[in-house]
């Protein structure tokens with residue numbers, strides 16, 4: 001289980017401030033949601049956590065290791081699935097799994113891979129090329145390939161976007177189970193909340209700032225019914241609240 005500490009992180013793209021003084025304390029084995037509208041800074045934060053980019057200011061510690069100084073130690077423990085994953089055109093889905101297993105020196109990975117292909121309903125398509133997959137299937141494949149190596153920290157950028165509602169709910173539930181059973185820390189960026197989602201914690205980002213950083217139980221208590229029938233209502237309620245109120249850390 002890895003504990004993640006984000007300390008006063010800011011990111012600038014030229015003169016544009018994409019993240020402003022973001023601090024988070026994410027206990028190991030928890031399932032966190034980063035909610036925000038387009039351009040809120042979610043992907044930028046995930047890219048910093050994945051060590052795909054460096055912040056302009058501030059620091060990140062993962063399991064006590066600094067992402068700037070201990071990159072080598074951390075890389076094998078973190079998996080990031082971007083919103084548009086890339087694949088090798090000449091390899092089938094199953095051959096991608098073989099490649100990942102070889103690169104990571106995985107032993108006895110075959111049965112685990114079969115189970116993951118079944119879990120994501122891709123077992124009928126495992127000998128097809130990812131280019132022939134739908135966007136949702138491609139995301140599931142990229143996620144499956146990340147899970148094959150059993151990372152300590154799993155970062156998912158907009159996983160629900162390309163999925164149908166049933167698959168969104170299924171994935172939301174699977175992610176919670178992974179945290180519990182595999183002790184994985186999971187951080188998911190999204191602009192929508194599937195109906196059955198039950199994360200441990202929700203962070204709401206708006207224009208690069210944290211407007212809410214609260215346990216899911218407290219979010220549900222404060223915004224009852226926000227998720228079940230109207231997934232967007234929570235975002236609007238949070239934006240309305242933040243117009244005057246101070247943001248809240250719990």
Ligand SMILES: Nc1ncnc2c1ncn2[C@@H]1O[C@H](COP(=O)(O)OP(=O)(O)OP(=O)(O)O)[C@@H](O)[C@H]1O
Pocket residue numbers: 013016018036037038039040041042043044045191
């Ligand atoms: N490479 C870049 N160069 C310049 N500006 C960028 C770059 N990447 C992101 N931005 C800007 O930074 C802001 C935050 O972008 P980011 O992709 O982190 O937001 P997001 O919340 O993930 O949005 P989305 O839900 O649309 O993916 C946006 O205004 C975006 O235009």
